[in-house]
């Protein structure tokens with residue numbers, strides 16, 4: 001028996017007032033549709049089909065790495081029509097299909113699993129995920145009979161006065177028996193207030209045929225559908241709360257959870273302390289006992305145990321344990337910094353490795369370089385890696401002392417245990433154990449100021 005899913009993501013999302021398709025708007029740094037796909041995977045649904053239409057290419061591009069298949073809905077004639085467009089995907093399958101809206105990113109995997117379990121256990125042909133809300137405006141209402149059984153779903157715009165008072169609403173998340181769903185799709189009409197083919201009408205159709213239909217109510221925050229920027233911000237806040245709570249429960253200190261922005265796929269180990277205004281994104285891993293002082297952005301990086309970071313940007317890089325970064329460091333992609341190192345203020349490092357115990361304390365640029373361990377960079381060192389056309393590599397051995405205001409013109413090699421005098425521009429290899437000085441000799445003219453008549457008394 002198959003367990004598959006369809007995600008509806010063809011709509012334009014007019015109410016967003018955006019040139020980006022609605023389902024690609026991000027919540028906590030991840031596109032809404034990708035939240036839904038990732039949740040499917042967590043709920044062990046293997047085969048996922050995404051119905052695309054408006055901005056199809058963009059949606060395809062953003063979801064591609066997640067190994068889903070696509071159906072195409074040329075004209076957005078309603079959610080039922082969207083499923084008709086996915087018939088090819090359902091053809092020949094026997095089992096359950098779960099249907100999700102690409103604009104409801106807060107659904108949790110455990111809820112999807114419970115919905116499927118209930119569906120199977122009760123032998124329902126359709127099971128609807130619902131919530132009870134104070135203000136049901138805009139949502140489809142769940143109409144039940146006197147026995148409390150679900151009868152049908154009525155869209156807000158089609159509701160009678162008494163139906164408008166119902167506060168159990170459709171989340172647009174359901175499980176269906178595949179064969180029954182396909183059969184019912186042929187019976188859909190667009191005879192309603194919006195002139196659309198509603199998926200919600202399938203429920204009434206199944207009931208008329210005396211099939212068993214069920215519903216499971218969950219808290220509203222899991223089913224929130226994002227139709228506007230205001231709801232996007234609401235979803236962001238709810239998910240942020242959920243993520244931050246999980247980290248605190250795992251032993252991470254958040255000084256102010258309301259101003260800490262952690263992506264859904266970030267991993268943080270215990271006893272790490274995070275101060276306000278940190279933004280941690282992508283697949284970042286932060287090990288234990290780190291301190292993130294305020295104002296850093298860390299993306300797709302691995303931060304070792306006991307690292308301190310302050311007011312810095314770290315992108316696609318690895319920082320070794322007990323190293324300190326910042327304030328105001330900029331660590332660009334493909335950088336690997338070793339253990340017990342120091343990357344200080346106004347230091348930029350790009351695509352370079354920095355060995356253990358090396359100190360790059362102030363005002364320095366290192367690009368396309370391999371730097372050994374135990375080195376010390378004086379203030380204002382520049383690796384001159386670019387000649388206007390090509391980029392070249394610089395290699396610096398272990399225990400090298402690079403004096404202040406040095407230029408290292410690439411490609412160049414500085415061997416182990418060397419000293420470079422301050423103010424040098426190094427263009428030739430510096431052999432092991434030597435001192436290199438590459439600057440003009442000082443000339444001192446005694447009494448020059450007085451001779452020139454410039455002496456102030």
Ligand code: UD1
Nearest residue numbers: 008009010011076077078079082102139140170172198225
């Ligand atoms: C839908 C439900 C409503 C429910 C609400 C919950 C229907 C008819 N109504 O209303 O009962 O309470 O969700 O949020 O299903 N889409 C397509 N193709 C289309 C139309 C929509 O792919 O032709 C996609 C949209 O991209 C979106 C999802 O389906 O991701 C829901 O569509 P939307 O127009 O937002 O439906 P609602 O009016 O919110």
Ligand code: CA
Nearest residue numbers: 103225226227
């Ligand atoms: Ca919606």
